[in-house]
Amino acid sequence: MKEKIKSLYLLNKKYIKWSFIFTTIVIVLFILVSFIYQNDKLKKDQKGHLYREINQKNQNIEIPVFDDSKLNKEIKKYEKQIRKDNQIKKVTYELIETNELKQVIWNKKRKDGSLQKDIWLYHKTKKEPLTLKEIFLHWNQEEKDFILTFLNLEWQRTIRTLTPPIPTDLNIEKELNDCIKQNSYYFHNELNDHYLYFDFQKEEKNYQLKIPFYLLKDRVNWKLLGIKREDEIWLKEYAMNRQVVAFTFDDGPNPNTTPTLITEFKKRGMNATFFMLGRNVAKYPEVVKMVESNGFEVGSHTYNHRNLKRSSKEEQSYEIIKTNEEIKNASGKEATSIRPPYGNYNDDTISMIEVPIVLWNIDTLDWKYRDANLTYQNSIEKVTDGSIVLFHDIYYSSIDAAVKMASELYQRGYVLLSVHEMAQVKNKTLEAKNRYYSIK
Numbered sequence: 001m002k003e004k005i006k007s008l009y010l011l012n013k014k015y016i017k018w019s020f021i022f023t024t025i026v027i028v029l030f031i032l033v034s035f036i037y038q039n040d041k042l043k044k045d046q047k048g049h050l051y052r053e054i055n056q057k058n059q060n061i062e063i064p065v066f067d068d069s070k071l072n073k074e075i076k077k078y079e080k081q082i083r084k085d086n087q088i089k090k091v092t093y094e095l096i097e098t099n100e101l102k103q104v105i106w107n108k109k110r111k112d113g114s115l116q117k118d119i120w121l122y123h124k125t126k127k128e129p130l131t132l133k134e135i136f137l138h139w140n141q142e143e144k145d146f147i148l149t150f151l152n153l154e155w156q157r158t159i160r161t162l163t164p165p166i167p168t169d170l171n172i173e174k175e176l177n178d179c180i181k182q183n184s185y186y187f188h189n190e191l192n193d194h195y196l197y198f199d200f201q202k203e204e205k206n207y208q209l210k211i212p213f214y215l216l217k218d219r220v221n222w223k224l225l226g227i228k229r230e231d232e233i234w235l236k237e238y239a240m241n242r243q244v245v246a247f248t249f250d251d252g253p254n255p256n257t258t259p260t261l262i263t264e265f266k267k268r269g270m271n272a273t274f275f276m277l278g279r280n281v282a283k284y285p286e287v288v289k290m291v292e293s294n295g296f297e298v299g300s301h302t303y304n305h306r307n308l309k310r311s312s313k314e315e316q317s318y319e320i321i322k323t324n325e326e327i328k329n330a331s332g333k334e335a336t337s338i339r340p341p342y343g344n345y346n347d348d349t350i351s352m353i354e355v356p357i358v359l360w361n362i363d364t365l366d367w368k369y370r371d372a373n374l375t376y377q378n379s380i381e382k383v384t385d386g387s388i389v390l391f392h393d394i395y396y397s398s399i400d401a402a403v404k405m406a407s408e409l410y411q412r413g414y415v416l417l418s419v420h421e422m423a424q425v426k427n428k429t430l431e432a433k434n435r436y437y438s439i440k
């Protein structure tokens, strides 16, 4: 019995000794590990995303943690870069996720107080960053021109409302070019916020310019982004809190002037409606195709520019039907509407047509002035919400006036749409045989 107690006692002693050693090792390890990681804590942000907060030598860095090892590796590389740069004081990030995109917007605060942003666009399925080249269906000079011209216009619109004034040395073209070069852009895909954003900083201030999805609808590879096209919603959102106006162009197409107008309007993200003469459509079908394929609306202005009111039923029938045929042949689409020459028609006309009659409430008198400035001055102050403005796209002076007026109206807060788009925005359906001078 005594022997047994003694051996138990010895065993216990041995046990105590080993457990003491073991505990010491654990404690030492724990101290070591917590020493290494004392400045690197895993936390959860407000939306429940994991991130690490790193505090080291006057640097405070927040880094998102993802369940994608490839992305985490990229982030690790980026983190190393930041850690090396002792001019960076603080780094925070914003995470914007859309269907197929993970977007990280890094805000880097430097010691001198200046701010810098790095923007990452990461495709979840491809597991790779995305460049504009991949996002756009046809990335070319035309698309770059569109981004630069539209955002420049948007910038001009914005600075009219900005107080205090913007830095005088701010070169918006350069800033935007840098955004494109550095792939510095991101998408919002939320209710009332369907925009492609471009951010830049100047003198510690952030500026943000954005392109509505509606203007990108035929330009961007939505499938790649996993975003469903919702043209009607996007259009209404784009025109929300803005006034709308429809520019219309009669008597074309003309191979010298019409394409210039298309190019100028397209790079500003503007739409318009063309009331074409059947005889010109027959002569220049490729111009009609260009107008239609660029998203502009094509209506009929009859074949020979006759006064329908003074024409027989047979003559009217030829004027209307022949023009519709030519438009269909050239563009592949039906004429959306009709504008009778001089705005004249009678009951015979009404009985023959199956489209709305689109007239105008502002006549620029461009055909009379043949001078861009006079045309502009005569009309610019007459425009109100829902106006339909009459031009003729067969004179160079009309094209110049229209582009000048359109740009000014955009900066005043107007959105330039085709007649049918304007009706959509106003929740109106244009009825066949009805006439419209404006859409209020």
Ligand SMILES: [Zn+2]
Residues within 6 Å of the ligand: 250, 251, 301, 305, 341, 342
């Ligand atoms: Zn005409």
